[in-house]
Amino acid sequence: MVDLPLPRTTPDGPWPEGYPSGFAVVDVETTGLASHDRIVSAAVYRLTARGDVEDHWYSPVNPQRDPGPTWIHGLTTEMLRDAPLFADVADELAERLADRVLVAHNAVFDWTMLAREFARADRTPPTRQRLCTIRLAKELALPLPNHRLETLVDHFGVEQRRAHHALDDARVLAEAFRPSLHQAAGRRLPLPLHACRPITEWSEAPAAERRQRVGAAGAWRGWRPSRRRPACPYPNPGRYQAGGRLIQGMRVAFSGDTSIDRDLLEDQAVEAGLHVATSVSALTSLLVTNAPDAATSKLTKARAVGTPIMDEAAFTHLLRDVAPAEAPAGAPAEDPAKGV
Numbered sequence: 001m002v003d004l005p006l007p008r009t010t011p012d013g014p015w016p017e018g019y020p021s022g023f024a025v026v027d028v029e030t031t032g033l034a035s036h037d038r039i040v041s042a043a044v045y046r047l048t049a050r051g052d053v054e055d056h057w058y059s060p061v062n063p064q065r066d067p068g069p070t071w072i073h074g075l076t077t078e079m080l081r082d083a084p085l086f087a088d089v090a091d092e093l094a095e096r097l098a099d100r101v102l103v104a105h106n107a108v109f110d111w112t113m114l115a116r117e118f119a120r121a122d123r124t125p126p127t128r129q130r131l132c133t134i135r136l137a138k139e140l141a142l143p144l145p146n147h148r149l150e151t152l153v154d155h156f157g158v159e160q161r162r163a164h165h166a167l168d169d170a171r172v173l174a175e176a177f178r179p180s181l182h183q184a185a186g187r188r189l190p191l192p193l194h195a196c197r198p199i200t201e202w203s204e205a206p207a208a209e210r211r212q213r214v215g216a217a218g219a220w221r222g223w224r225p226s227r228r229r230p231a232c233p234y235p236n237p238g239r240y241q242a243g244g245r246l247i248q249g250m251r252v253a254f255s256g257d258t259s260i261d262r263d264l265l266e267d268q269a270v271e272a273g274l275h276v277a278t279s280v281s282a283l284t285s286l287l288v289t290n291a292p293d294a295a296t297s298k299l300t301k302a303r304a305v306g307t308p309i310m311d312e313a314a315f316t317h318l319l320r321d322v323a324p325a326e327a328p329a330g331a332p333a334e335d336p337a338k339g340v
Contacts, residue, residue, distance in 0.1 A: 024101070025103045026042070026110050038064070041059065042058070043167040044056065044093065045174040056171070057093075059083070060083040103133065104132065105173055111127070127196045131192060132192065135192040136192055239286070239307065246272070252274050252288060253286070273322060281305065285308075288312055
């Protein structure tokens with residue numbers, strides 16, 4: 001018996017013109033969140049234009065350094081000792097990404113980590129566009145209490161078997177993406193696609209040289225008006241501690257351009273319970289910037305008062321799991337049965 005291809009239709013009519021011809025759902029696990037961190041495992045589910053699974057691929061990757069948070073991804077130095085280097089799997093991975101839109105939950109993080117690894121391997125990734133399932137869920141106005149991966153997949157009745165294992169995270173996201181895609185197609189919504197620009201400078205160049213390049217490009221000299229937002233309902237728990245979680249009530253400031261639309265990024269921070277600050281002071285918990293050596297007033301102030309600095313990819317990754325604020329003394333504890 002020969003399986004005939006399904007017609008390109010949705011329950012409401014023809015499949016929208018201009019939608020991508022295929023997708024690559026990606027998840028990577030890493031040694032950490034900084035620009036010098038490395039990938040320890042990667043997985044790809046290739047999907048058709050309508051979101052059906054074609055095949056999948058997974059590989060551990062030897063990061064040539066300490067694997068970082070093994071309690072999260074479960075990969076130890078011993079387990080990765082004989083794993084291939086990223087350069088060894090780069091061609092196979094590139095083949096699976098070619099001519100497809102990269103899909104990931106918090107896509108800027110996965111894309112940035114992949115782009116840096118391809119640059120280190122002296123290769124250019126074939127990906128031209130990415131789609132973030134967080135952004136898609138917001139466009140669809142899905143009734144989610146938050147935008148964590150586990151919340152999204154649970155909404156669509158997908159069972160997670162091994163959280164923070166790249167292959168299983170890619171699987172559940174692929175299963176949740178298909179109905180999301182069909183909802184968007186049924187409503188004729190434009191997909192929130194963003195351009196993927198390869199990284200060409202992945203090494204740590206001298207600070208003065210990086211400042212010169214940023215100044216020449218002029219990418220960080222823009223100005224944008226601040227938006228009036230409701231007051232944060234949580235007290236400020238203090239500064240972000242390296243390696244820890246963001247905590248509701250933390251004061252977060254942004255400096256320079258961001259890959260995600262700035263208003264959307266700030267909306268995600270507010271939704272997670274963070275306080276978006278328009279300036280930096282000794283009370284600021286964290287400054288987020290993609291140009292840590294740019295000569296901006298916020299960066300100058302952050303260094304003067306000791307405010308931690310983090311790039312956008314790491315910040316958006318941490319947004320997936322923000323710790324709840326501590327209840328004030330004498331306040332009743334939350335009832336876990338409410339699922340809040």
